[in-house]
Amino acid sequence: MAALLETRGLRAFYGQTQALYGIDLAVEQGGVTAVLGANGAGKTTLLRALCAMTRREGELFFDGEAFNPREAEDAARKGIAHAPDGRGTFLDLTVDENLRLGAYTRKDRAGVAADLRRAFDYFPRLQERRHQQAGTLSGGEQQMLAIARALMLRPRLLLLDEPSFGLAPLVVKDIFRILAAINTENRVAMLIVEQNANLALDLADRAYLLETGRVAFHGPSSVVRADEAVRRVYLGY
């Protein structure tokens, strides 16, 4: 079976500066791929390149077909939801409005209503704060909102940029438990960028290690976890 997402020789640029140097990466249908690496390795850039948020060269394939997004909205229309770096919350809008925007490209009203209920099932806190301005939410709640908003697209692929960033360990644990549930219950494939390698490897079936814009090492999560160098540098034992 073809991978859901595949990149071949993906290069990305910020102005004149090159940030990615030929990345080959795959996310299987319904699978979870983790991208690990230090600050500045190009993890966020990789997600941005997939959504046409940076200049890009190389080939992308989505669901076996060539995929060539020109604007970020093209990715959403393909069913790729992105919970971005910084969470991308619409701070002045209510939680409810944020979630409805996640389903902007969808026309099936009944399905959207059902997915809104599902989002509140996963994140009861959001339901309590449904009519509050999103800017008043805590960091953890905003991360939940970012994930819930991405799910409202009913995506085939979910791009997650450091969902653990800046959150208390208990909240992080909670969010990763929910991500695992979302993956198994809804078969949503995920490409997750994380600094917390342990958590990411628990969730993922495949992992890639980025170093200065190149894939340094990749393989099934268990293999990456067992690798001596990875363990020393990223897992800390």
Added chain:
Amino acid sequence: MFAFTHQVLSGLAMGSVYASVALAIVMIYQATRLVNFAQGEMAMFSTYLAWAMIDAGLPYWVAFFLTIVISFVLGAAIERLVIRRFDGAPVLTVVIVFIGLLVIINSLAGWLFTYSIKSFDSPFPETARFGAGYISPHEMGAIGVTLAMLALIWVFFRFTPLGLAMRAAAQNPISARLVGIGVGRMLAIGWGLAAAVGAVAGMMAAPIVYLDPNMMSGILLYGFAAALLGGIDNPWGAVIGGFMVGVLENIAGAYLVGAEIKLSVALAIIVGVLVARPSGLFGRVIVTRV
């Protein structure tokens, strides 16, 4: 007391015009952080279109609604064909583009319709059925039309998916793109709506100030004053600011400075607000961390 009430009420009528212009300015400012100096001239041109249609024999309200639709299309076209090319350009460049648009539209109107002053009929009856003396039927009608338009716009932004998408695109364009909103299209629609709102302002102002290519120059200044007074990032503040400026202008004109230098009231408000409360009465104070 009679005279004072009259001044306040007719101030509200011109205030409704200022409120519309201020709202048009704020709508574009919120989405682009740019102040469209050509907003007044666009409204003036729309008013000429209405005049031409009425002159050709169309009933007033048919011409009114056709003008709104055409203004929407023209406004969106200006965004698509002109303004978009300067996306990301330095602010000064965009300011020059706006001033260029102002001069071009002004000259175009003068060339097409001549510079001689035209009267523009009011759709409302000559004599008032009630409230006689306090306020003319046209002034009352202008307030009514403006309030109806404001209510429609509020409903559009508050309750429709497209209105929500436009608010999202104005607030956080990157996130808006990530959920699949075509931000460019939203900007064009925003310009169209602003042009339509301006067209209503022009058509309501013309029976009071008469129609000529420079009819909006003073009104635009009051519109700026209103937007600044209310807070340039708050549409409803701008609307309230518009009504306040209209009343202030009339009272100051009648009791303080006289009609000749009434326009300086607008400048006094602009300078006063910028000095005393730069974010306006209802605007948000933005604190930047350095």
